[in-house]
Amino acid sequence: MGIMTIRRMAKKMLAPGVLVIILAMVVVLFYGIPGFRNETYAYKGPSVKIYGKTVKDSDFNKYLSRAVQQASQFIQIRTFNEAELREAAIRTAVETVAFERELKEAGSQIKVGKAELDKVLKKYFPTEEELNSFIQQQGFSGKKELRETLAKELEYQKFVQNKARELGITVPEEEVLGYVEEIHVSHILVATKEGDQVIRSDAEALKRANEIFQKLTNNGDISQLAKEYSDDPGSKDNAGSLGTMPVEYFKSQMVKEFADAALSLKEGEISKPVKSQFGYHVIKLNSRTIPTSKEYEEKYREVENQLLYQKAVYDSTYRQWLQDIYQKAEENMEIIDPALRAYRLMKQEKWQEASEAYQKALRKKYYKNKADVYVNAATVYLKLNQAVQAIEMLNKAPELVKNNLEFQITLGNAYRENNEPEKAKELLLEYGERHQDDSSVHQRLKEVFSDWKMDDAVAKEEQTLADIQKKEEEALQRYQKELESRNQSN
Structure with missing residues (x-):
């Protein structure tokens, strides 16, 4: 990680929470795939029947469109590949129907109400302007579509979290605490290079960093000294502050020497110059806090749910459960379309x-x-x-x-x-x-x-x-x- 990383940390951060994952999923699953929302293929079925219900042509067209977009990342699409694409669409249909069947059975356990949805949106989009900007950037037709999509994804996350607990998947307490506990650090960087150009020697940088350290220990104001001396443009005009962030996130984003030094400090303490590949840092630990009482419980539960979801989707037990419900749906599928059926028979x-x-x-x-x-x-x-x-x-x-x-x-x-x-x-x-x-x-x-x-x-x-x-x-x-x-x- 470099100066650019530190600069990024100086920007406003979202605390870890449901929407961090949810909005990314909404964008990737529904809007990051070109043509997924509006482009359809003129497929005329009927295609397949799963659990006695025929998949609509409009849905099968969407699955075909998704298959085309996914395949285009790996191979050159030609007409003669359409059989494989239709087969991929069948697999998507099976997986979608199987999972939606499980969601339906979960019912009220995962239902997202209006109040819960309002709370999530308000938390991450405090102003109407921010909300409207996101809607426009991501191509939603309006608030109604955003709310419907977000509600569906929140329900999906709730289901995965509940299923993970049912399957015995857990998140260690210390891992959760790493995201509940927050750290606020300020620093002044004395760089040895700017890009590929050397701007001062190592000895010169260390001397300058020691002088800054002395000024700070003599009641110097880090915000003023950062503006005057820091070579990190991302934080120098922000009082040297890198913002408040979860401890685990801080550790993952900062260079090791910087993170280790900051985490070894007591609140209000200032470090002696710390060397990294970018030069010398003088670091101040402003605060390191854990929320208390009700706020702590709410934050702990929120972070635990997020980490549980992240862990579940890669967990072998959960993935095996998915394969089992897909297999069951496959066994309860009838291929109606003769071309789809013929292709499978040919493969067999x-x-x-x-x-x-x-x-x-x-x-x-x-x-x-x-x-x-x-x-x-x-x-x-x-x-x-x-x-x-x-x-x-x-x-x-x-x-x-x-x-x-x-x-x-x-x-x-x-x-x-x-x-x-x-x-x-x-x-x-x-x-x-x-x-x-x-x-x-x-x-x-x-x-x-x-x-x-x-x-x-x-x-x-x-x-x-x-x-x-x-x-x-x-x-x-x-x-x-x-x-x-x-x-x-x-």
Whole structure:
């Protein structure tokens, strides 16, 4: 941690509490995912039935949207990946229904009333201006949506906390006390560097720090001395104060030498210069307090609940409980959509059943333009040694679907299985001609031709890739020359 960390500590802090986690969850789960709130996919079901109730198309579309956003962080989304995305949406549906079923059973135990919600919002947004600013920044439509979302997340947290206690998950008292006890520290930093530039030697910094220490011990005012001498811009104009914060948070955010020295002081005591990687600090412990009576009990309970929630979501016992309710929901699920059912059957290598399900899926309007369904259906046909049926089906596909590389590769495989290797090669070479400047297409074609042991086609793709690279290098050189010419003319 550096000067920037100390500077951050000087800003207003939220004490540990429910909303610290809750608002982060609201933003991440509902608003940090681009398109989650408004973008939907035009899925037409019905999809699946869980515990006898059909998942709404609108909900399944949301699960699909979430799957796309999550997958986009790891892979390049292409049309032929839609089967995996729909499978991910099924898993999300199962998990959502399973958990909501548990929440419903908990009922009044986790219900968040108006007064409780008002108290939480007032605590973290004291003014109407702050509340409205947050609503606008996070894209809520208004207070009603914020309240509904926050209430739902508070209920979710309550449920997890209750379930954690039920499963025997606990938080040690000393850990809770570390966040209940608060510390307020001020300091003056005499830096040896500013960025990468040396501004004074170690000896000079120590001498200056000792002089400051002497002034403070002779009844000097730390607020005035901080303004005059401190090299920490984040605290020098704030009387050297880093603000009040929980002890554990303080320990986690400050460099070790600084934290250890501050925690060894008595209230009002000033440290001798403490060396860190940033220079020398003269530290004053203003206060170290634990709330008393009712305030203490309330704070202890609040912190314990927060830490219990944080611990539970990573606890193996809680995670096993989650897997158990998901498994139970899976066992009580019926897949209605033939394409969803076919994909699972294909993964289970139940080829005949998968073939029949894909035939039904391709009769549905929604799947008429889905390349992945044609590709997977053809793959199943080939597993059943039915290359002719695969070729006939693929050739009947809409033109939009045919303009898909994996579709063409699958059709090529079908031709090869039908003892027409030259037709397969010609098909893919023609596709490559239509995508002459796309290096990713030609790299994939090279891999396929290599698998097919068609050395002449591999050589052709290698030449095409070399030509593309040459064109790109020439274009880059022209661009660089243009830039140089512009710079010279200016």
